[in-house]
Amino acid sequence: MLYSRYFIPTIKETPSDAEVVSHQLMLRAGMIRKLASGIYNYLPLGLRSIRKFENIVREEMNKADAIEMLMPSVQPAELWQESGRWAFYGKELLRFKDRKEAEFCMGPTHEEVITDMVRREIKSYRQMPLNFYQIQTKFRDEIRPRFGLMRGREFIMKDAYSFDVDSSAADLSYEKMYNAYMRIFERCGLNFRAVEADTGSIGGSSSHEFMVLADSGEDAIVSCDACRYAANIEKAESPLFTAICSGGSEPLQKVPTPEMKTIADVAAFLNVTADKTVKTLVYASETGELVMALLRGDHELNELKLKNHLGWDEILMATEEQIFACTGSPVGFLGPIGLKQDIPVIADRVVQGMTNVVLGANEIDLHYINANCGRDFEVSGFIDIRTVEAGDACPRCGSGKLEMWRGIEVGHVFKLGTKYSKSLSATYLDANGREQIIFMGCYGIGIGRTVAAAIEQNHDENGIIFPIPIAPFHCSVVAVNTKDAGVMAAAEEIYFRLEKLGIEVLFDDRDERPGVKFKDNDLIGIPLRIVVGSKGLAEGKVEVKVRSTGEVLSLSLNDVTTAVKQLIDAALVHTE
RNA sequence: CGGUGAGUAGCGCAGCCUGGUAGCGCACCUGCCUUGGGAGCAGGGGGUCGCUGGUUCGAUUCCAGUCUCACCGACCA
Numbered sequence: 001m002l003y004s005r006y007f008i009p010t011i012k013e014t015p016s017d018a019e020v021v022s023h024q025l026m027l028r029a030g031m032i033r034k035l036a037s038g039i040y041n042y043l044p045l046g047l048r049s050i051r052k053f054e055n056i057v058r059e060e061m062n063k064a065d066a067i068e069m070l071m072p073s074v075q076p077a078e079l080w081q082e083s084g085r086w087a088f089y090g091k092e093l094l095r096f097k098d099r100k101e102a103e104f105c106m107g108p109t110h111e112e113v114i115t116d117m118v119r120r121e122i123k124s125y126r127q128m129p130l131n132f133y134q135i136q137t138k139f140r141d142e143i144r145p146r147f148g149l150m151r152g153r154e155f156i157m158k159d160a161y162s163f164d165v166d167s168s169a170a171d172l173s174y175e176k177m178y179n180a181y182m183r184i185f186e187r188c189g190l191n192f193r194a195v196e197a198d199t200g201s202i203g204g205s206s207s208h209e210f211m212v213l214a215d216s217g218e219d220a221i222v223s224c225d226a227c228r229y230a231a232n233i234e235k236a237e238s239p240l241f242t243a244i245c246s247g248g249s250e251p252l253q254k255v256p257t258p259e260m261k262t263i264a265d266v267a268a269f270l271n272v273t274a275d276k277t278v279k280t281l282v283y284a285s286e287t288g289e290l291v292m293a294l295l296r297g298d299h300e301l302n303e304l305k306l307k308n309h310l311g312w313d314e315i316l317m318a319t320e321e322q323i324f325a326c327t328g329s330p331v332g333f334l335g336p337i338g339l340k341q342d343i344p345v346i347a348d349r350v351v352q353g354m355t356n357v358v359l360g361a362n363e364i365d366l367h368y369i370n371a372n373c374g375r376d377f378e379v380s381g382f383i384d385i386r387t388v389e390a391g392d393a394c395p396r397c398g399s400g401k402l403e404m405w406r407g408i409e410v411g412h413v414f415k416l417g418t419k420y421s422k423s424l425s426a427t428y429l430d431a432n433g434r435e436q437i438i439f440m441g442c443y444g445i446g447i448g449r450t451v452a453a454a455i456e457q458n459h460d461e462n463g464i465i466f467p468i469p470i471a472p473f474h475c476s477v478v479a480v481n482t483k484d485a486g487v488m489a490a491a492e493e494i495y496f497r498l499e500k501l502g503i504e505v506l507f508d509d510r511d512e513r514p515g516v517k518f519k520d521n522d523l524i525g526i527p528l529r530i531v532v533g534s535k536g537l538a539e540g541k542v543e544v545k546v547r548s549t550g551e552v553l554s555l556s557l558n559d560v561t562t563a564v565k566q567l568i569d570a571a572l573v574h575t576e
Numbered sequence: 577c578g579g580u581g582a583g584u585a586g587c588g589c590a591g592c593c594u595g596g597u598a599g600c601g602c603a604c605c606u607g608c609c610u611u612g613g614g615a616g617c618a619g620g621g622g623g624u625c626g627c628u629g630g631u632u633c634g635a636u637u638c639c640a641g642u643c644u645c646a647c648c649g650a651c652c653a
Binding site: 009010011012013014015016017018019034036037143144146261262263279280281282283300301303317323330331332333334360462478480481482483484511512513514515516517518519520522531533534535536543 | 577582586587588589602603610611612613614615644645646647648649650651652653
């Protein structure tokens with residue numbers, strides 16, 4: 001490709017509305033341009049990178065026996081009504097009507113469509129296992145699109161759906177996809193973790209997220225420093241604590257705590273540590289059901305764990321009115337003793353081991369001390385509802401400690417079970433001629449987001465440092481002085497020879513000063529730069545600069561193409 | 577959806593408080609010059625100041641509304 005005939009509109013200055021590095025660099029490198037909030041044009045260079053990654057995904061999907069197809073973006077409402085998600089999905093689902101007033105949506109995901117296809121075509125256990133995938137544009141009307149391709153509204157996604165005869169067969173399909181995902185992200189040279197995750201609005205029984213580690217990541221994850229345990233913090237299990245409090249039970253006593261509304265204030269005022277206190281939170285469902293949650297004072301609630309335990313669709317902090325109605329007290333002095341309404345009280349498992357604790361007394365400026373569960377109040381269950389923290393013991397191996405990271409979710413695999421096949425009646429006949437429900441799995445990769453995450457993880461002050469497997473070009477040939485016929489002839493020859501070797505090369509033949517070319521080449525992340533200048537040429541040498549290490553090789557005209565080919569091939573090698 | 581801030585040339589910004597029809601840097605065009613890390617000189621083109629309405633002789637500037645965009649938040653006693 002001739003640079004002078006290509007289209008790479010680079011920008012010197014950082015656009016003011018781009019917050020994260022990948023967004024800034026993708027704009028500056030001329031990879032993307034914004035059309036509307038969360039909606040982007042993929043410029044030629046950006047598209048090349050995206051296609052490179054898509055092809056890696058395609059290769060690994062095909063190797064894992066997934067079959068490529070393509071489903072429409074526009075989907076009829078009926079299917080979504082049938083699955084129940086038309087009502088459940090909320091405003092993220094972009095809905096509209098056609099000229100006949102029939103309702104449609106832009107597909108945010110394709111479980112409904114694929115399940116509809118499968119239920120029409122799959123009749124027998126002999127036809128499974130099956131796994132279909134597509135690489136396609138999705139639309140989700142995000143509350144707050146941000147960070148460029150990281151959280152767009154329109155974005156490219158690879159989604160796959162597996163169909164199996166039973167749960168254990170589905171587990172095998174899941175494992176195949178999990179392993180394929182590991183290979184995909186490894187091939188891109190990314191530093192990532194596969195973590196246990198919540199299933200969210202997609203539903204299903206269990207799932208893993210693939211998280212690229214980056215400080216700008218929107219998710220928090222933990223991983224054990226000793227074993228393989230890793231989880232999204234939304235899902236991460238809390239280790240069992242041994243009881244901190246000991247000694248016989250002291251008599252319950254009400255003490256004044258004027259103006260002391262926070263745990264820190266109360267603990268300091270009563271001269272105890274926060275881990276001797278229990279904090280009380282009140283949550284409400286959309287329909288107004290209330291629940292009280294008890295946690296050790298220095299712990300944080302994990303709303304998702306509580307929500308999942310309760311089986312609610314939505315969990316909200318109770319309003320002051322709701323709190324007053326059930327406790328008779330304002331926020332700051334809440335506790336489980338002497339409630340005005342009979343609401344369920346759920347305590348974190350850690351609370352089970354605590355004795356003689358400090359609790360709100362449900363009266364202004366008063367707390368209890370020496371409260372004991374079972375004697376002074378009852379709870380309906382001890383459940384893991386706390387948010388894990390860095391340094392917690394690993395819930396699996398027990399010996400390791402949890403480390404905390406920020407991560408960008410680039411892939412997510414789910415065991416769906418029969419959630420969609422049941423509501424959409426996707427069944428088959430087993431060997432005994434009996435009708436059975438199909439078991440499903442679904443598997444997604446954010447294509448653009450992965451490219452952005454790779455940039456987030458691979459850049460310096462000069463721009464992007466693309467890993468070779470997803471770089472828009474493998475290398476470039478820079479002619480230092482285009483007016484020098486000898487330089488141009490040599491550069492051109494190297495360019496042709498590289499192309500003949502099947503290398504993707506950008507020939508920077510622009511009539512620009514060398515500094516401009518170097519800056520642009522660095523900015524757009526070309527992994528290997530071959531510089532042809534008159535000085536080196538006099539000695540029959542050209543220079544190869546490695547973007548990632550800054551290493552400079554001086555090579556003869558004869559050797560340069562094979563040397564470059566070797567470097568590239570080495571980077572593209574991947575284990576089968 | 578709530579909060580904050582911003583919309584002036586392709587990009588980054590100034591001007592607005594104190595009204596008189598717009599300026600800087602980069603980019604772009606022409607010429608000269610220059611060629612190993614975003615050169616220099618000279619000349620030039622480009623803006624209904626987001627939109628609508630109001631006040632005024634006169635509005636980019638003041639007022640009201642509206643749209644768009646970004647960031648923060650929707651996380652806790």
